[in-house]
Amino acid sequence: MNNPILEQLRDIHLPQAVHWWPPAPGWWILALVSLALITWLYRSGRARYRRQYFRGESQDLLAQLWANYQQQLEHSDSADREFIASTLALLRRAGKTVQLSMADDKTPNPSERPLDLTPLDAIPSPALLAALDQHSAGKLSASIALEEISARLYSDKSAALSRAQMSCLQDVVKSWLKSKDFKPSAKSAGAHRC
Numbered sequence: 001m002n003n004p005i006l007e008q009l010r011d012i013h014l015p016q017a018v019h020w021w022p023p024a025p026g027w028w029i030l031a032l033v034s035l036a037l038i039t040w041l042y043r044s045g046r047a048r049y050r051r052q053y054f055r056g057e058s059q060d061l062l063a064q065l066w067a068n069y070q071q072q073l074e075h076s077d078s079a080d081r082e083f084i085a086s087t088l089a090l091l092r093r094a095g096k097t098v099q100l101s102m103a104d105d106k107t108p109n110p111s112e113r114p115l116d117l118t119p120l121d122a123i124p125s126p127a128l129l130a131a132l133d134q135h136s137a138g139k140l141s142a143s144i145a146l147e148e149i150s151a152r153l154y155s156d157k158s159a160a161l162s163r164a165q166m167s168c169l170q171d172v173v174k175s176w177l178k179s180k181d182f183k184p185s186a187k188s189a190g191a192h193r194c
Contacts, residue, residue: 054094055177055178058090058093058094058177059174059177059178061090062087062090062170062173062174062177065083065086065087065090066083066170068082068083068086069082069083069166073163077160078156078160080152080160080161080166081152081153083166083169083170084149084152084153084161084169085153087169087170087173088125088128088129088153090173091128091132091173091176092128094177095123125150125153126146126150129146129149129150130146132172132173132176133146133172135172135175135176135179136172136175136176139168139171139172140168140169140172143164143165143168143169144161144165144168144169148161149161149169
């Protein structure tokens with residue numbers, strides 16, 4: 001039963017295994033796209049965290065200022081003045097982290113720039129109060145005349161503002177801090193860390 005034809009057959013030789021290196025061009029493209037996606041996700045996540053951090057920090061500072069105002073209200077007749085000054089300082093500090101001015105603004109004198117192009121920390125107090133009133137759609141000026149706030153801030157002889165008026169100011173500032181898109185610069189990030 002020996003078949004001469006079967007004896008002439010040789011064993012099957014399989015081709016060599018394909019090596020994993022170098023990968024096919026499709027894998028290179030997939031690796032580059034994955035790397036770009038991971039980089040983008042990292043940067044956007046980091047920017048979002050920083051915006052949320054400064055927003056939360058500003059809101060916490062406002063809550064501290066309000067608590068200090070309520071404690072000093074019984075002991076000091078200038079508690080409202082201190083709250084207004086501290087709140088405007090807080091807004092200016094927050095404004096340093098927010099990039100409100102256009103990067104390519106070529107107006108050399110800051111006082112000649114329109115308010116929407118001026119950095120928040122360079123706006124005078126009456127104009128800052130007007131911007132707050134504009135943000136609140138007139139809620140602030142309906143409760144307190146902006147001139148009264150300015151007069152209370154700069155004059156010792158002005159009448160003290162009521163607790164309801166101060167609460168309105170605090171609500172408007174809180175709303176403003178929640179609505180702004182915080183984009184801190186690298187320089188200010190180090191200055192605000194505890």
